[in-house]
Amino acid sequence: DGGITQSPKYLFRKEGQNVTLSCEQNLNHDAMYWYRQDPGQGLRLIYYSQIVNDFQKGDIAEGYSVSREKKESFPLTVTSAQKNPTAFYLCASSSRQPWNTEAFFGQGTRLTVV
Protein backbone atom coordinates (compact mmCIF):
# COMPACT_ATOMS: atom_id res chain seq x y z
CA ASP A 1 0.00 0.00 0.00
CA GLY A 2 1.40 3.38 -0.99
CA GLY A 3 1.14 6.14 1.52
CA ILE A 4 2.60 8.09 4.40
CA THR A 5 3.23 6.54 7.79
CA GLN A 6 3.61 8.62 10.93
CA SER A 7 4.69 7.17 14.24
CA PRO A 8 3.94 7.09 17.01
CA LYS A 9 0.26 7.96 17.02
CA TYR A 10 0.46 9.35 20.57
CA LEU A 11 3.56 10.77 22.24
CA PHE A 12 4.14 12.20 25.68
CA ARG A 13 6.99 14.55 26.44
CA LYS A 14 8.36 15.68 29.75
CA GLU A 15 9.45 19.24 30.30
CA GLY A 16 12.94 19.88 28.88
CA GLN A 17 12.99 16.73 26.79
CA ASN A 18 13.57 16.43 23.04
CA VAL A 19 11.31 14.07 21.11
CA THR A 20 11.39 12.90 17.49
CA LEU A 21 8.36 12.24 15.32
CA SER A 22 8.77 9.84 12.44
CA CYS A 23 7.42 10.30 8.91
CA GLU A 24 8.02 7.79 6.12
CA GLN A 25 6.54 7.78 2.59
CA ASN A 26 6.68 5.24 -0.22
CA LEU A 27 5.04 7.43 -2.85
CA ASN A 28 8.37 8.43 -4.43
CA HIS A 29 7.55 12.07 -3.71
CA ASP A 30 10.31 14.65 -3.70
CA ALA A 31 8.62 17.14 -1.38
CA MET A 32 7.75 16.56 2.25
CA TYR A 33 6.16 18.85 4.84
CA TRP A 34 5.48 19.11 8.56
CA TYR A 35 2.43 20.93 9.83
CA ARG A 36 1.22 21.73 13.31
CA GLN A 37 -2.52 21.80 14.02
CA ASP A 38 -4.09 23.60 16.96
CA PRO A 39 -7.85 23.95 17.49
CA GLY A 40 -9.33 26.81 15.46
CA GLN A 41 -6.03 27.69 13.75
CA GLY A 42 -5.94 25.43 10.74
CA LEU A 43 -2.58 23.96 9.78
CA ARG A 44 0.64 25.91 10.12
CA LEU A 45 3.79 24.96 8.25
CA ILE A 46 6.81 24.09 10.41
CA TYR A 47 9.39 22.88 7.87
CA TYR A 48 9.41 21.64 4.32
CA SER A 49 11.85 19.86 2.06
CA GLN A 50 11.78 19.93 -1.72
CA ILE A 51 14.67 17.54 -2.21
CA VAL A 52 17.00 15.26 -0.25
CA ASN A 53 19.58 17.03 1.93
CA ASP A 54 17.73 20.33 1.68
CA PHE A 55 14.97 21.84 3.79
CA GLN A 56 13.47 25.23 4.52
CA LYS A 57 11.83 26.87 7.52
CA GLY A 58 8.12 27.37 7.40
CA ASP A 59 6.04 29.86 9.34
CA ILE A 60 6.64 28.46 12.84
CA ALA A 61 10.05 26.73 12.79
CA GLU A 62 11.34 27.99 16.15
CA GLY A 63 11.88 25.12 18.59
CA TYR A 64 11.84 22.45 15.88
CA SER A 65 14.47 20.75 13.74
CA VAL A 66 14.37 18.34 10.80
CA SER A 67 16.62 16.27 8.59
CA ARG A 68 16.19 14.84 5.09
CA GLU A 69 18.90 12.23 4.57
CA LYS A 70 16.69 9.91 2.55
CA LYS A 71 13.92 10.64 0.06
CA GLU A 72 11.51 8.46 2.01
CA SER A 73 12.05 9.94 5.45
CA PHE A 74 11.55 13.37 7.05
CA PRO A 75 11.75 13.16 10.86
CA LEU A 76 10.79 16.12 13.03
CA THR A 77 12.45 16.80 16.38
CA VAL A 78 10.58 18.90 18.90
CA THR A 79 13.25 20.44 21.09
CA SER A 80 13.09 21.75 24.63
CA ALA A 81 13.15 25.25 23.12
CA GLN A 82 9.59 24.76 21.90
CA LYS A 83 7.64 26.17 24.83
CA ASN A 84 4.18 25.00 23.84
CA PRO A 85 4.57 21.73 21.94
CA THR A 86 1.23 20.16 22.77
CA ALA A 87 -0.50 19.83 19.39
CA PHE A 88 -1.43 17.49 16.57
CA TYR A 89 1.40 17.10 14.04
CA LEU A 90 0.79 16.15 10.44
CA CYS A 91 3.31 15.08 7.84
CA ALA A 92 2.58 15.38 4.12
CA SER A 93 4.28 14.72 0.80
CA SER A 94 3.75 15.77 -2.80
CA SER A 95 5.39 15.69 -6.20
CA ARG A 96 7.69 18.70 -6.41
CA GLN A 97 6.57 19.62 -9.87
CA PRO A 98 4.14 20.85 -10.93
CA TRP A 99 3.04 22.99 -8.02
CA ASN A 100 -0.59 22.12 -8.54
CA THR A 101 -0.26 18.53 -7.33
CA GLU A 102 -2.10 17.81 -4.14
CA ALA A 103 -0.40 16.75 -0.92
CA PHE A 104 -0.96 13.39 0.73
CA PHE A 105 -1.16 13.31 4.51
CA GLY A 106 -0.25 10.86 7.23
CA GLN A 107 -2.60 10.04 10.10
CA GLY A 108 -0.88 12.38 12.51
CA THR A 109 0.94 12.27 15.84
CA ARG A 110 -0.64 13.79 18.92
CA LEU A 111 2.04 15.18 21.21
CA THR A 112 1.27 16.03 24.82
CA VAL A 113 3.53 17.60 27.41
CA VAL A 114 3.23 15.96 30.83
Add this chain to the structure above:
Amino acid sequence: AQSVTQLDSHVSVSEGTPVLLRCNYSSSYSPSLFWYVQHPNKGLQLLLKYTSAATLVKGINGFEAEFKKSETSFHLTKPSAHMSDAAEYFCVVSDADSWGKLQFGAGTQVVVTP
Protein backbone atom coordinates in the same frame (compact mmCIF):
# COMPACT_ATOMS: atom_id res chain seq x y z
CA ALA B 1 1.62 36.14 -1.45
CA GLN B 2 -1.34 33.86 -1.03
CA SER B 3 -4.02 33.55 1.62
CA VAL B 4 -7.28 31.78 2.26
CA THR B 5 -10.32 32.84 4.26
CA GLN B 6 -13.01 30.39 5.24
CA LEU B 7 -16.00 32.51 6.04
CA ASP B 8 -17.68 30.16 8.53
CA SER B 9 -15.94 28.46 11.43
CA HIS B 10 -18.99 26.25 12.12
CA VAL B 11 -21.86 25.08 9.92
CA SER B 12 -24.80 23.04 11.15
CA VAL B 13 -27.11 21.27 8.70
CA SER B 14 -29.88 18.71 8.87
CA GLU B 15 -29.38 15.37 7.21
CA GLY B 16 -30.67 15.48 3.64
CA THR B 17 -30.35 19.26 3.26
CA PRO B 18 -27.73 21.11 1.16
CA VAL B 19 -24.31 21.99 2.49
CA LEU B 20 -22.44 25.19 1.56
CA LEU B 21 -18.93 25.93 2.81
CA ARG B 22 -17.53 29.29 1.74
CA CYS B 23 -13.93 30.03 0.81
CA ASN B 24 -12.28 33.17 -0.55
CA TYR B 25 -8.65 33.27 -1.63
CA SER B 26 -5.93 35.70 -2.55
CA SER B 27 -3.12 34.82 -4.93
CA SER B 28 -0.60 36.72 -7.02
CA TYR B 29 -0.58 34.05 -9.70
CA SER B 30 -3.05 31.62 -11.18
CA PRO B 31 -3.81 29.49 -8.16
CA SER B 32 -4.49 25.86 -7.59
CA LEU B 33 -7.24 25.32 -5.04
CA PHE B 34 -8.12 22.30 -2.96
CA TRP B 35 -10.68 21.17 -0.45
CA TYR B 36 -9.63 18.64 2.19
CA VAL B 37 -11.71 16.87 4.84
CA GLN B 38 -10.50 15.75 8.26
CA HIS B 39 -12.34 13.40 10.58
CA PRO B 40 -11.45 13.53 14.29
CA ASN B 41 -7.86 12.55 15.08
CA LYS B 42 -7.22 11.60 11.46
CA GLY B 43 -5.12 12.92 8.62
CA LEU B 44 -6.51 15.00 5.77
CA GLN B 45 -8.18 13.51 2.72
CA LEU B 46 -8.47 15.33 -0.60
CA LEU B 47 -12.06 16.00 -1.64
CA LEU B 48 -11.37 17.83 -4.90
CA LYS B 49 -8.98 20.19 -6.63
CA TYR B 50 -9.03 23.00 -9.18
CA THR B 51 -5.99 23.40 -11.44
CA SER B 52 -7.04 25.81 -14.23
CA ALA B 53 -9.20 23.36 -16.16
CA ALA B 54 -13.00 23.28 -15.75
CA THR B 55 -14.26 25.83 -13.25
CA LEU B 56 -16.84 23.44 -11.82
CA VAL B 57 -14.99 20.65 -10.10
CA LYS B 58 -16.57 17.42 -8.92
CA GLY B 59 -15.03 15.49 -6.07
CA ILE B 60 -15.61 12.44 -3.95
CA ASN B 61 -18.69 11.70 -1.85
CA GLY B 62 -20.95 13.97 -3.92
CA PHE B 63 -19.09 17.22 -3.22
CA GLU B 64 -18.39 19.84 -5.84
CA ALA B 65 -16.88 23.32 -5.94
CA GLU B 66 -16.95 26.21 -8.37
CA PHE B 67 -13.96 28.43 -9.08
CA LYS B 68 -15.04 32.04 -9.60
CA LYS B 69 -12.09 34.22 -10.49
CA SER B 70 -14.08 37.47 -10.49
CA GLU B 71 -15.19 36.80 -6.92
CA THR B 72 -11.93 35.07 -5.84
CA SER B 73 -14.06 32.30 -4.37
CA PHE B 74 -14.03 28.51 -4.30
CA HIS B 75 -17.13 27.48 -2.38
CA LEU B 76 -17.82 23.81 -1.61
CA THR B 77 -21.31 22.37 -1.94
CA LYS B 78 -23.19 19.12 -1.58
CA PRO B 79 -26.88 18.79 -2.44
CA SER B 80 -27.79 16.43 0.38
CA ALA B 81 -25.85 16.06 3.63
CA HIS B 82 -25.16 12.67 5.16
CA MET B 83 -24.31 11.95 8.78
CA SER B 84 -20.85 10.80 7.65
CA ASP B 85 -20.15 14.32 6.33
CA ALA B 86 -19.67 15.57 9.89
CA ALA B 87 -16.01 16.60 9.93
CA GLU B 88 -13.71 19.58 9.54
CA TYR B 89 -13.13 20.97 6.07
CA PHE B 90 -10.15 22.97 4.88
CA CYS B 91 -9.84 25.20 1.83
CA VAL B 92 -6.26 25.33 0.55
CA VAL B 93 -4.43 27.44 -2.04
CA SER B 94 -1.13 26.97 -3.81
CA ASP B 95 0.52 28.92 -6.61
CA ALA B 96 3.72 29.13 -8.62
CA ASP B 97 5.16 31.75 -6.29
CA SER B 98 4.94 29.38 -3.33
CA TRP B 99 6.77 26.44 -4.92
CA GLY B 100 4.13 23.96 -3.88
CA LYS B 101 3.66 25.19 -0.33
CA LEU B 102 0.05 24.96 0.68
CA GLN B 103 -1.73 27.79 2.49
CA PHE B 104 -4.58 26.51 4.66
CA GLY B 105 -7.74 28.22 5.76
CA ALA B 106 -8.68 28.03 9.44
CA GLY B 107 -11.22 25.29 8.75
CA THR B 108 -14.99 24.88 8.93
CA GLN B 109 -16.49 22.41 11.38
CA VAL B 110 -19.59 20.75 9.94
CA VAL B 111 -22.24 19.27 12.21
CA VAL B 112 -25.00 17.13 10.73
CA THR B 113 -28.16 16.63 12.75
CA PRO B 114 -30.69 13.83 12.16
